[in-house]
Amino acid sequence: MIRTAARLSLLCALALLGCDSDRRAPAASPKPSVTPQPASSASAAPPPAEDRSAFALPAVPRLIALGDLHGDLAATRAALRLAGAIDDKDHWIGGTLTLVQNGDQVDRGDHDRAILDLFERLAEEARAAGGAVHALNGNHELMNAQGDLRYVTEGAFRDFEGIGGLDLSHPRLSMMPPMARARAAAFMPGGPYARKIADRKVILMVGDTVFVHAGVLPAxxxxxxxxxxxxxxxxxxxxxxxxxxxxxAEDGPVWTRRYGGKDLGPDDCEVLGRALEGLGAKRMVIGHTVHKEGIAPGCDGRVWRVDVGMSAYYGGRPAVLEIAGETVTPIKSP
Incomplete structure (x- = not known):
């Protein structure tokens, strides 16, 4: 294992744009913003009709949402089994179930590649059975594509060594320690794992529920x-x-904390309401902010926070959110 001081040095080197103790990705210059209008402004205009096919799917009879997984394959399997999605050999048994994972499958744990590959295979198996698996991109997937590997573990670096399609001669990699180069090449835009996650959406709507890693604002x-x-x-x-x-951006859909807090105020709920109205949605399901006490509703059930910190890094317990028609039910592990 890398000792604490050496590991900190390595993590700083891997954050190509600088070293920062904050969880936010470091930046060479201030991030742009899509700052929403004041709460008193008009509702967000509905997206153009021709645009909805890029993010909206029809309603389904039963839907399960999973929060952040952060490199923990055991917790991932436990959550998928809790949902009735996989058997004890990790194959799809969900039939026509639709499953949405809200991003942050990677970082903080050793099993990033196994989780990414598992969801890719399950999407194929679910499709063949009449169901669907949709994994979204969270801030950690996109941080990896940016070359910010501060939260990658030793095991998760090693797992990307020797895979095909890596451009290990790219100039961007010369700044990185040798142990990090395969992982960085895999997630670099155009790399094999960057292309895999390019198929994932940032924001997805199924029926009247919108799914996103951190939150959709009216802007x-x-x-x-x-x-x-x-x-x-x-x-x-x-x-x-x-x-x-x-x-x-700081207030972008993979980074905003607007709806993540335990105590949402009237202003937060008003902003949420305008975003939902603009989308024609009834509720929003988000991850990103850990609620170890369990899946947390807010604003009279118009937002559901499904990041329960189920990975070993956070020490929470697996839980999933079931949406069947108008009924929304958190399901906790025994």
């Missing part, structure tokens, strides 16, 4: 939900030189 609706998804995908595919500023 995001005005900007265009489909536009955010397309810009993120193009960047991860290596087709765009710049990361999507609106997505990665």
């Amino acid at each position: 995001h609706v005005r900007y265009g939900i489909g536009k955010m998804n397309r810009e993120t995908s193009a960047w991860l595919e290596g087709q765009s030189a710049s990361p999507p500023a609106a997505v990665l």
Whole structure:
């Protein structure tokens, strides 16, 4: 194991834009913002009709949402079994179930690659059975694509060594310790794992429920939900030189803490209401902010916080959120 001081030095080196003790990704210059209008302003305008196909799917009879997994394969399996999605050999048994994972599958644990590969396979198995698996991109997936590997463990570095399609000669990698280069090449825009997560959405709507890692603000609706998804995908595919500023902003959909706090105030709920109205949605499901006490509703059930800190890093217990028609039910592990 790397000793504490040496590991801190390594983590600082891996944050290409600097070293910062804050959880927020460091930046060379202030992040752009998509700051919402004051609470008294008009509701967010609905996205154009032709744009909805980029993020909206029809309602389904039963849907399960999972929060942040952070590299813990055991917790991931436990949550999927709690949902009735997989058997004891990790194969899909969910039938027509639709499952949404709210991002942050990676970092803080050793099993990032195994979790990413598991969800890719389960999506294929679910599709064949008439169901669906949708994994979203969270801030940690996009941090890896930016080259910010501060939260990667030793085991999660090693797992990416020797895989095909890595451009280990890229100049960006010369700044990194040798042990980090394979992982960095895998997630670098255009790299094999960046292309895998390029298929994932930042914001997804199923029926009247919107799913996002951190939160959708009215300004995001005005900007265009489909536009955010397309810009993120193009960047991860290596087709765009710049990361999507609106997505990665301090108040972007993978970073905002507006709805994550335990005590949401009237202003927070009013902003949430305008975002939901603009989307034509009844509720929002988010991760990003840990609630170890369990899945936490807010604003009279219009937002559900599903990051229960189930990974070993946080020490929480697996839990999932079931949505069946108008009934929303948290399901906790025994």
